[in-house]
Amino acid sequence: MNGVIDYWCNIFTPEGIRACFTEQPELAEVFRLWKLEDHLEGHSPKEFVGLMDRAGVEMALVPAAKMHSFQARKLIWDVPVSAVAELVEQAPDRIRGLYGIDPWSRMRGVRELEDAVRRQGFVGAHLHPYGFGLGLNDAAYYPFYAKCVELDVPLVVQVGHSAEAMPSAVGRPLLLDDVALYFPELRIVAAHTGWPWVEELISVCYKWDNVWFGVDAWMPKYLKPEIINFIGSRMGQDRAVWGTNGLPWKESLDQVDGLGLKPEARQKLIRDNARELFKL
Numbered sequence: 001m002n003g004v005i006d007y008w009c010n011i012f013t014p015e016g017i018r019a020c021f022t023e024q025p026e027l028a029e030v031f032r033l034w035k036l037e038d039h040l041e042g043h044s045p046k047e048f049v050g051l052m053d054r055a056g057v058e059m060a061l062v063p064a065a066k067m068h069s070f071q072a073r074k075l076i077w078d079v080p081v082s083a084v085a086e087l088v089e090q091a092p093d094r095i096r097g098l099y100g101i102d103p104w105s106r107m108r109g110v111r112e113l114e115d116a117v118r119r120q121g122f123v124g125a126h127l128h129p130y131g132f133g134l135g136l137n138d139a140a141y142y143p144f145y146a147k148c149v150e151l152d153v154p155l156v157v158q159v160g161h162s163a164e165a166m167p168s169a170v171g172r173p174l175l176l177d178d179v180a181l182y183f184p185e186l187r188i189v190a191a192h193t194g195w196p197w198v199e200e201l202i203s204v205c206y207k208w209d210n211v212w213f214g215v216d217a218w219m220p221k222y223l224k225p226e227i228i229n230f231i232g233s234r235m236g237q238d239r240a241v242w243g244t245n246g247l248p249w250k251e252s253l254d255q256v257d258g259l260g261l262k263p264e265a266r267q268k269l270i271r272d273n274a275r276e277l278f279k280l
Helices: 014-022 025-033 045-055 081-090 102-118 141-149 171-184 198-206 226-231 247-257 262-277
Strands: 004-006 055-064 066-068 075-078 095-100 124-127 155-158 189-193 211-215 241-242
Touching: 004 241, 004 247, 004 262, 025 075, 045 081, 045 095, 045 247, 055 081, 055 124, 066 189, 081 095, 081 102, 095 102, 102 141, 124 141, 141 155, 141 171, 171 189, 171 198, 189 198, 198 211, 198 226, 211 226, 211 262, 241 262, 247 262
Parallel strands: 004 055, 055 095, 095 124, 124 155, 155 189, 189 211, 211 241
Antiparallel strands: 066 075
């Protein structure tokens, strides 16, 4: 199959939807505010693969995500590695896993990351930094960054604002400047476009060849002109990857078609860059 690759697709099972969204007041409020409640329908792996087929999606990367509540001081996303590994086992050619980083797990978490990659076939790590209250360049993350380098897998990290009641400043794209400086071999996907610091993220991508621009969590018709110019540019077209963060595939892809990208830039965005980046 030669379809598209969604580099960030949240857990989709009924159990996962309940645990991460409908039964979590902080997340349920975000979906209500953004009028996205209709995206909270759970599916079995078989049903999900059928939806992928109909949308032309070749592969989806699912994070065993960890989100810490800044207010409640506890994990409100705590997707077990085993839950994602089970999905991968049921659809190994279509679903791959990302290990979710909890900095407070320290070396236990670093060892879990290694096990997830080496034994369970995960293809990267995932970080949602906001509720931890630690900037992207905080030393608490560095053991995980170093392990990603050792394992030769990318880090997917949300940058820009937080939709939840959490401090957005810890996710400013410019903080990746330090990370790229100290970890030049770490392949970093800066997810969610970096908004409202879009140009800041673009500047980081221009400076460091190990930072990729994540085009996800926004329907493409709402992308700022600066993003469209970047992902269509000679350099930027090699450093952008497409994902959904759970938004509808077909509608998103239809809107990608409306961006006016050259065929080569479009193909790199929706498939080729992710395939090379994650070594799929």
